[in-house]
Amino acid sequence: MTARNGRAPSVKEVAAAAGVSLGTVSNVLNRPSVVSTSTRERVERAMAELGFVRNESARQLRAGTSRALAYVMLDGGNPFFHDVAAGIESAAEDADLSVFVCNSGGGIEREAKHLDRLLQQRVQGILLTPVDPGAPHLAEAARRGTPIVLVDRAGDTRDQCSVAVDDVLGGRIAVEHLLERGHQRVAFVGGPESVGQVRDRLRGAREVWAELGRPTDDLLHLPTGALTVAEGRAAGERLAGLPARRRPGAAFCANDLLALGLLQHAVGAGVHVPGELAIVGYDDIDFAAAAAVPLTSVRQPRQELGRTAARLALDEATNPQHRHEQAMFAPALVARASTGLTRS
Amino acid sequence: MTARNGRAPSVKEVAAAAGVSLGTVSNVLNRPSVVSTSTRERVERAMAELGFVRNESARQLRAGTSRALAYVMLDGGNPFFHDVAAGIESAAEDADLSVFVCNSGGGIEREAKHLDRLLQQRVQGILLTPVDPGAPHLAEAARRGTPIVLVDRAGDTRDQCSVAVDDVLGGRIAVEHLLERGHQRVAFVGGPESVGQVRDRLRGAREVWAELGRPTDDLLHLPTGALTVAEGRAAGERLAGLPARRRPGAAFCANDLLALGLLQHAVGAGVHVPGELAIVGYDDIDFAAAAAVPLTSVRQPRQELGRTAARLALDEATNPQHRHEQAMFAPALVARASTGLTRS
DNA sequence: CCTTTCGCTTGAAACGTCACATCGGATGGT
DNA sequence: ACCATCCGATGTGACGTTTCAAGCGAAAGG
Numbered sequence: 149m150t151a152r153n154g155r156a157p158s159v160k161e162v163a164a165a166a167g168v169s170l171g172t173v174s175n176v177l178n179r180p181s182v183v184s185t186s187t188r189e190r191v192e193r194a195m196a197e198l199g200f201v202r203n204e205s206a207r208q209l210r211a212g213t214s215r216a217l218a219y220v221m222l223d224g225g226n227p228f229f230h231d232v233a234a235g236i237e238s239a240a241e242d243a244d245l246s247v248f249v250c251n252s253g254g255g256i257e258r259e260a261k262h263l264d265r266l267l268q269q270r271v272q273g274i275l276l277t278p279v280d281p282g283a284p285h286l287a288e289a290a291r292r293g294t295p296i297v298l299v300d301r302a303g304d305t306r307d308q309c310s311v312a313v314d315d316v317l318g319g320r321i322a323v324e325h326l327l328e329r330g331h332q333r334v335a336f337v338g339g340p341e342s343v344g345q346v347r348d349r350l351r352g353a354r355e356v357w358a359e360l361g362r363p364t365d366d367l368l369h370l371p372t373g374a375l376t377v378a379e380g381r382a383a384g385e386r387l388a389g390l391p392a393r394r395r396p397g398a399a400f401c402a403n404d405l406l407a408l409g410l411l412q413h414a415v416g417a418g419v420h421v422p423g424e425l426a427i428v429g430y431d432d433i434d435f436a437a438a439a440a441v442p443l444t445s446v447r448q449p450r451q452e453l454g455r456t457a458a459r460l461a462l463d464e465a466t467n468p469q470h471r472h473e474q475a476m477f478a479p480a481l482v483a484r485a486s487t488g489l490t491r492s
Numbered sequence: 493m494t495a496r497n498g499r500a501p502s503v504k505e506v507a508a509a510a511g512v513s514l515g516t517v518s519n520v521l522n523r524p525s526v527v528s529t530s531t532r533e534r535v536e537r538a539m540a541e542l543g544f545v546r547n548e549s550a551r552q553l554r555a556g557t558s559r560a561l562a563y564v565m566l567d568g569g570n571p572f573f574h575d576v577a578a579g580i581e582s583a584a585e586d587a588d589l590s591v592f593v594c595n596s597g598g599g600i601e602r603e604a605k606h607l608d609r610l611l612q613q614r615v616q617g618i619l620l621t622p623v624d625p626g627a628p629h630l631a632e633a634a635r636r637g638t639p640i641v642l643v644d645r646a647g648d649t650r651d652q653c654s655v656a657v658d659d660v661l662g663g664r665i666a667v668e669h670l671l672e673r674g675h676q677r678v679a680f681v682g683g684p685e686s687v688g689q690v691r692d693r694l695r696g697a698r699e700v701w702a703e704l705g706r707p708t709d710d711l712l713h714l715p716t717g718a719l720t721v722a723e724g725r726a727a728g729e730r731l732a733g734l735p736a737r738r739r740p741g742a743a744f745c746a747n748d749l750l751a752l753g754l755l756q757h758a759v760g761a762g763v764h765v766p767g768e769l770a771i772v773g774y775d776d777i778d779f780a781a782a783a784a785v786p787l788t789s790v791r792q793p794r795q796e797l798g799r800t801a802a803r804l805a806l807d808e809a810t811n812p813q814h815r816h817e818q819a820m821f822a823p824a825l826v827a828r829a830s831t832g833l834t835r836s
Numbered sequence: 837c838c839t840t841t842c843g844c845t846t847g848a849a850a851c852g853t854c855a856c857a858t859c860g861g862a863t864g865g866t
Numbered sequence: 867a868c869c870a871t872c873c874g875a876t877g878t879g880a881c882g883t884t885t886c887a888a889g890c891g892a893a894a895g896g
Contacts, residue, residue, distance in 0.1 A: 155556070156614070156637060158852055169876045174854055184874060199636050204612040205558065206852035208549035209881050212499070224578055225778065227571065234568055237595065246609055249593040251581065265590055268548040270500070292543055293500060377782040408782050415759075415784040416829075434569065438721040438752050440759040440784030485760075502882055513846045518884055528844060550882035553851050 157198040166194035177202065208270065213465075216246040217458060218266045219299070220259060222277040224251035226375070226405060228431045228450060229277065232299060235454025236275060243462060245272065252279055260285040267292050273461025275299050275454075281344070295464035297457045300448075301344055303474055309460040311475040313448040315345050318479035319352020322400045322428045322446050323367075325481050327356070331398040331426060332366060337383045337410060338402025339371035346375075346402045349430060353400060368396055375402060380409020387425075388417060397425060398487070404429035404436045407443055411486065415440060426487040442484035449477050501542040510538035521546065552614065557809075560590040561802060562610045563643075564603060566621040568595035570719070570749060571777045572794060573621065576643060579798025580619060587806060589616065596623055604629045611636055617805025619643050619798075625688070639808035641801045644792075645688055647818055653804040655819040657792045659689050662823035663696020666744045666772045666790050667711075669825050671700070675742040675770060676710060681727045681754060682746025683715035690719070690746045693774060697744060712740055719746060724753020731769075732761055741769060742831070748773035748780045751787055755830065759784060771830040786828035793821050 159177075163170040168187060175183050176191045183191070194200075208214045219236050221229035233249050240247045248266060252259035256279045263285060266274050273295040278286060281301050290296050290308060298310035326334050336353050338346045350369065357367045370386060372379040380401065387395065387410075401407035407429030414421050421427060421441045429436050432447035456475050464470045503521075507514040512531060519527050520535045527535070538544075552558045563580050565573035577593050584591045592610060596603035600623045607629060610618050617639040622630060625645055634640050634652060642654035670678050680697050682690045694713065701711045714730060716723040724745065731739065731754075745751035751773030758765050765771060765785045773780050776791035800819050808814045 159854095160852080170852095171854085171856095171876055171878090172874085175875085178854070182874070187875080201608075201611045201636055203553070203614060203852050205549045205552035205614060206881090207854080209547070209553050209851090209883090210853050210855090212881070214549065224574065230568065230574060234595070246592060246613065247594075248590060250591075251578070267545045269590065270547060270549060292545055377778070408779075412782055412784055412786070434721070435752075435779050438756055440756055442756070503884095504882075514883090515846055515848095515885085516844085519845085522884070526844070531844080547882050550851090551884080553853090553881090554883050554885090556851070 156203070157200050158203070159200075162191065162194050162198055162200050165198060166191045212270075213272060214270045215244065216248060216269065216271045217273055217275065217461060218248040218250065218262075218269075218271045219275045219454075220250045220252055220262050220266075220277070222252060222254060222279065222300075223375070224253060226403070226431075227433045227435065228403070228448070231433070231450035232277075232454040232457075235451030236458045237454075238451070239455040239458035239462075243458075245462075254279055256280060256283060259283075263289045267294055270294075272465040273297060273458075275457045275461055277301065295461045297461045297464075299453065299457045302476065303472075306472060306474070309457075309464060309472050309474070311453050311457045311460065311477070313453065313477045313479050315348030315479075316352040316355070318430060318446045318448075319349035319354075319400075320356045321352075321479065321481045322349075322430065323353040323356045325444070325483065325487065326398045326400065326426060326428060327360070329398070329426060329487055331396075333368070333394075333396040333398070334366070335368045335370050335387060335396040335399045336402070337370045337372060337380065337387075337399050337406050338375065340373060341371070343375070349400075349402055366396075368394075370399075372402075372406060375405055377405045377409035377412070380406035380411075381413045382409075384410045384413025384417070388413070388419070398422075398427070399425060400428045400430075402430055404431045404433045404443065404445055407445070407486075408435065408439060411439055411441060411443065422485065422487050428481075428487060432482050437482075437484065439486075441486050444484045444487040445482050446479045447482045448479055453477065500547070501544050502547070503544075506535065506538050506542055506544050509542060510535045556614075557616060558614045559588065560592060560613065560615045561617055561619065561805060562592040562594065562606075562613075562615045563619045563798075564594045564596055564606050564610075564621070566596060566598060566623065566644075567719070568597060570747070570775075571779065572747070572775045572792070575777070575794035576621075576798040576801075579795035580802045581798075582795070583799040583802035583806075587802075589806075598623055600624060600627060603627075607633045611638055614638075616809040617641060617802075619801045619805055621645065639805045641805045641808075643797065643801045646820065647816075650816060650818070653801075653808060653816050653818070655797050655801045655804065655821070657797065657821045657823050659692030659823075660696040660699070662774060662790045662792075663693035663698075663744075664700045665696075665823065665825045666693075666774070667697040667700045669788070669827065669831065670742045670744065670770060670772060671704070673742070673770060673831055675740075677712065677738075677740040677742070678710070679712045679714050679731060679740040679743045680746070681714045681716060681724065681731075681743050681750050682719065684717060685715070687719070693744075693746055710740075712738075714743075716746075716750060719749055721749045721753035721756070724750035724755075725757045726753075728754045728757025728761070732757070732763070742771070743769060744772045744774075746774055748775045748777045748787065748789055751789070751830075752779065752783060755783055755785060755787065766829065766831050772825075773830075776826050781826075781828065783830075785830050788828045788831040789826050790823045791826045792823050797821065 250262040303310035429445040432445040436443040594606040646656040647654035773789040776789040780787040
């Protein structure tokens with residue numbers, strides 16, 4: 149409980165205070181069993197008195213590797229990614245690691261900057277939902293020797309780990325659910341198509357539609373500029389502007405934010421959900437269940453996604469026999485009130 | 493572009509490859525102007541070829557301090573804290589720092605564990621929304637010499653920095669707004685009272701009530717066990733269970749999650765919002781504006797809160813003349829549809 | 837031709853920790 | 867009384883970077 153002198157005390161100072169050598173202090177820290185009880189207690193007392201805290205940088209330098217993982221998420225405004233982050237953190241905690249959480253916000257240069265910083269930190273692994281899985285700085289970073297795990301995007305190639313959810317299947321089950329509910333015309337709300345997740349979910353929807361021989365025109369694609377609540381609201385307006393004959397009685401949104409925006413517009417415009425418009429979202433974020441009309445959504449195992457990604461990165465970092473793995477999870481439909489009734 | 497040999501190349505290897513001394517490589521990195529153009533180019537070429545990446549741990553060890561800030565948030569499930577985190581990250585980016593984002597989840601021992609780890613990392617500063625501002629491990633950590641800034645909680649004492657929003661004022665303006673709207677009976681929904689924010693907001697509400705000489709019983713306190721959507725829903729049920737004479741026509745919720753839960757219950761039960769029940773939330777998270785009935789809420793300058801906290805921590809870490817500062821922001825009411833009409 | 841100056845490069849030391857080889861002294865067996 | 871054994875403590879070197887005083891060669895000035 150001594151006052152600070154400006155600089156944090158080192159093992160050397162603890163050793164001096166306890167009247168032992170520096171090596172002994174290190175032993176107390178790392179292999180307490182080889183130290184006699186009396187000296188150990190003396191050293192521990194000195195550590196407490198001086199307020200000694202291990203210097204992690206020095207340990208890292210010595211060990212050659214840090215005790216941290218990193219997650220670079222794609223959109224900090226979407227709770228889905230925070231749930232993935234929570235899964236990562238839980239796995240990291242088990243392994244006694246710290247986590248750097250970064251947000252590229254969809255910007256490729258911000259992503260590159262984050263990667264660069266993380267490489268300098270010598271993090272054990274980088275978990276990344278990439279802006280563009282083909283961007284050169286990804287390959288460049290991987291070449292530097294830090295494990296990179298793609299999150300929520302299947303690796304195109306076999307030379308890196310990835311965890312993802314089968315988005316094509318997700319698109320299928322969403323549309324199948326609406327068909328079971330008796331809907332004849334369905335809108336797919338989502339874009340831009342440069343986003344792989346959007347492409348795949350739309351593809352799944354179209355596959356089912358084609359397999360059942362439905363008229364192509366009855367699966368309407370309402371493109372959006374982003375996956376946000378505001379865009380969902382705007383899509384609602386466009387939907388309402390359609391002539392009644394052509395207007396779909398159900399919408400499948402590429403994610404829950406769009407779905408919430410669409411729902412908000414419907415409620416505001418007096419459109420009954422699900423009576424006049426059934427809505428299916430995607431991701432099953434907590435706010436989907438909490439919406440005024442609880443939202444049917446396609447659930448992704450978000451935490452599991454994060455935990456698995458962390459596990460893979462750690463394996464790649466520590467296991468010399470590591471083999472790259474492309475984990476693929478299955479989505480599941482969670483039916484709620486927003487598709488609870490067929491149209492009257 | 494040489495293949496990896498298992499270990500990342502160091503300045504020494506770059507120096508050897510470029511045929512210069514290690515000190516020169518360091519100069520290229522840190523003071524390029526003192527190096528002649530030809531050698532600098534040679535060194536830079538060698539760095540590119542070997543894929544050299546600075547080792548941040550070594551820099552830190554040498555410098556005695558890290559280039560990172562940390563934020564320990566109270567509830568990862570509440571978007572409010574992620575918005576604060578975004579503000580912190582933006583300030584950190586300006587200062588070229590990394591950010592560790594941690595989540596105590598309201599657990600005092602998780603908080604302590606995070607603090608311990610962060611002290612070991614020698615982060616420049618720790619921004620913290622504490623579980624309990626009086627917990628001993630906070631003082632203990634501060635004694636270790638790492639700046640600690642309280643976020644969203646005013647420091648009780650003058651011996652540390654803090655950033656907060658005036659919650660008493662926030663409670664006042666929420667209730668004033670409802671009174672202006674003509675409401676006679678109001679429920680305050682929120683708890684537990686161990687949470688300082690809840691206490692202050694309730695106090696503000698009561699102050700206004702008393703100042704205007706309203707009957708105490710007309711400001712009903714509906715306690716909740718937590719600040720979550722589920723608790724908001726439950727509160728809605730209790731509200732609905734009250735006899736009509738005593739039932740308040742308006743609710744002021746201690747945060748937006750409660751408000752959203754309450755709104756969901758109302759919509760599900762066919763209670764018109766705001767006609768039969770007006771709702772005011774707190775925090776103005778993005779989902780408040782995105783709710784089916786857009787939520788009136790008390791806005792806190794979330795990003796600004798984070799940015800200021802980061803600035804204070806950094807000042808404390810680097811400026812020897814630093815004086816502790818208790819920044820206090822003013823909340824503002826954002827009126828939306830959930831209080832749009834007075835009761836009929 | 838010698839000295840001064842200047843521009844550039846060099847080499848060594850230090851940051852804090854950990855592992856490993858070494859060393860000292862006490863104990864016990866012969 | 868002497869040697870082997872063993873437990874516990876010690877000292878040193880290395881991790882990769884930065885800094886700074888010192889060195890060195892060439893150009894400029896006398």
